[in-house]
Ligand code: BJW
């Protein structure tokens with residue numbers, strides 16, 4: 488891998504690093520991405536499974552799909568990519584992870600500053616009284632469960648199409664982006680907004696953008712460095728200097 492000396496020098500002087508991650512960083516853990524080869528949206532309908540209208544039309548089908556994905560997430564482990572990002576907290580003043588993923592793998596890898604833009608698959612909430620429920624409450628529920636307090640329908644705490652992102656988390660992510668010296672864009676197609684504004688905000692505030700992906704994406708022509716390769720291989724190689 489040819490990583491220019493200029494990037495290495497930038498890394499050495501960086502104080503604040505931001506990782507903007509997507510489904511591709513978890514691909515090597517065995518979790519399907521949404522788009523591209525083998526992507527979930529190639530075989531399933533985003534409208535039916537990841538929208539509020541889809542859920543209201545058929546809550547049991549959507550619930551079943553999330554239960555299936557939760558089972559996969561529980562059986563997987565963070566990979567080398569997640570782990571390197573977590574280890575970097577020892578070497579840089581500020582490391583922030585802004586993730587579109589709902590799989591909790593950054594947390595399980597040990598990262599401590601994580602901003603989840605699209606929620607977390609391990610949480611649910613009652614649509615009526617907003618009580619939160621962890622996944623452990625419904626391990627065997629094949630149908631969308633009802634709230635123990637008010638009888639309302641319980642849904643996964645994730646952000647579906649057409650829904651607003653958690654406003655405070657998004658604002659904090661924007662703040663961290665504008666404070667960052669380097670922003671790594673890892674394993675995301677960068678087509679889903681407003682999440683995809685995060686690296687753009689970082690760039691506008693002067694950060695160096697580095698993309699790590701197995702192929703070129705919507706954002707490649709705006710980055711300073713594009714590294715084509717798997718996150719679980721590129722990240723350990725790129726940071727080996729700092730991890731020794
Ligand atoms: C590897 C690798 C390896 C593989 N190593 N790389 C402006 C224009 C047009 C539309 C819109 C717009 N603004 C808003 C919209 C609508 C919409 C949107 O953006 N649509 C576009 C798709 C066109 N946005 C929304 O609806 C958002 N809300 C919103 O805008 O609210 C305001 C509003 C309110 C009311 C009315 C209108 C607006 C909400 C978006 C929510 C997205 N939700 C999902 C599901 C989450 C829950 C769940 O998991 O079930 O989030 S969809 C899905 O996409 C998921 C992801 O977080 C998100 C992003 O995907 P990601 O992570 O980039 O994955 P992929 O699969 O796309 O890419 C994987 C990449 O990895 C690829 O590039 C591979 O090459 C790479 N890769 N292996 C490195 N080993």
Ligand code: ZN
Nearest residue numbers: 613616634637
């Ligand atoms: Zn309730």
